[in-house]
Amino acid sequence: MMQDVPEGIMTKCPECKKIMYTKELKKSLMVCPTCEYHFPMNSRDRIESLIDEGTFVEFDAEMVSENPLNFPGYLEKLEQDRLKTGLNEAVVTGIGKIDGFEAVIAVMDSNFRMGSMGSVVGEKITRAIERAMERKVPFIIFTASGGARMQEGVLSLMQMAKTSAALKAFSNSGGLIISVMTHPTTGGVSASFASLGDYNFAEPGALIGFAGRRIIEQTIREELPEDFQTAEFLLKRGQLDKVIKRSELKETLRTVLDIHQFKID
Incomplete structure (x- = not known):
């Protein structure tokens, strides 16, 4: 039983x-x-499944969120998530190799505040992009988020512009950006850095969208397709380059990095 x-x-x-x-x-x-x-896959397991053993070096692991708006209970909830996940925030960033190809990687974790984007998440991602630009290596991001973190108000929304500006500067410098959207990628994250890759991939069945299905249906007064806001729906309409099974993801990333010749001897 x-x-x-x-x-x-x-x-x-x-x-x-x-x-x-x-x-x-x-x-x-x-x-x-x-x-x-x-x-859903947590950030540590994701990194272990992709990055060559012994090559990952984490960035900014000590960064923690404060409570700029004095939102009731916010610090207590953050502490609960730290104890539950062993993470200080909803994204892990660092540098490592995928079959010998070096890249900076950022992996969001939905187990921490539903992967919501606050000031620290935006800052860690921005710093990771800047380090990729300094080192002249690709930037790979795995998104999993409920959107902007309401406890930080407009400071959270500002991270959309900050991360997008960093990606634009990185792109202008010739940098390669690979975005892999996992379940769920929603709200301000889907409307900013998640959708700005040179390659925009997703895992099967991932929920990807800005506003919720019910809100959209009430607004337009129409019933949406059954598969609306799924990775497969977005692929059919040209908003994704490919939907990739997790078992095939490492090989796909390796192929893309090989094509762009970012091999580190």
Whole structure:
């Protein structure tokens, strides 16, 4: 009986309802072996699955958010997420190699405040882009976010412009930008740096959009397609370059980096 199994040993797929060992699910990169549903992946596991062992050097790990608007309970919620995830913020940035090709990487983590973008998230991403420009290496970002962080108000919204300006400067300098949108990529993140890659990829089934489905339907007074705001929907309409299975992602990134000849001996 399931109630006799210790918590965390088994995982149920929300798509096909298959119950599997969590250990086996992790071996398959958090992809259901039956229906290929892509479970959310935390930042540490993502980096481990992509970056050559022993090559990752993290940036700005010590940066933490403050409470500029004195929003009630905000600092307490941040502390809870730090304890729960082992992270200081909703994005991990650093530099490493993918099959020998060096790149700066930023990985958002939806387990920390739903991957919401506050001042520290925007600052860490901006610094990562600037370091990629200094080192003349590509910049790869994995997005997973509920959007701007309401507890920081307009300071959070300002990160959209700051990160976008940094990417523009990086692009003007000849830098390569690869964006991989994962589930979910919404709000101010989808409307800024997530969509500004030279290559815009996504994982299967990822929710990608700005406003929520219900709000849009109420505004336009029309029923939207069943697959609206999915990665597959966006691909059909030219807003993505490719939808890539997680098992094929590292090889795809390696191919793109090889094409652009960013090999580090």
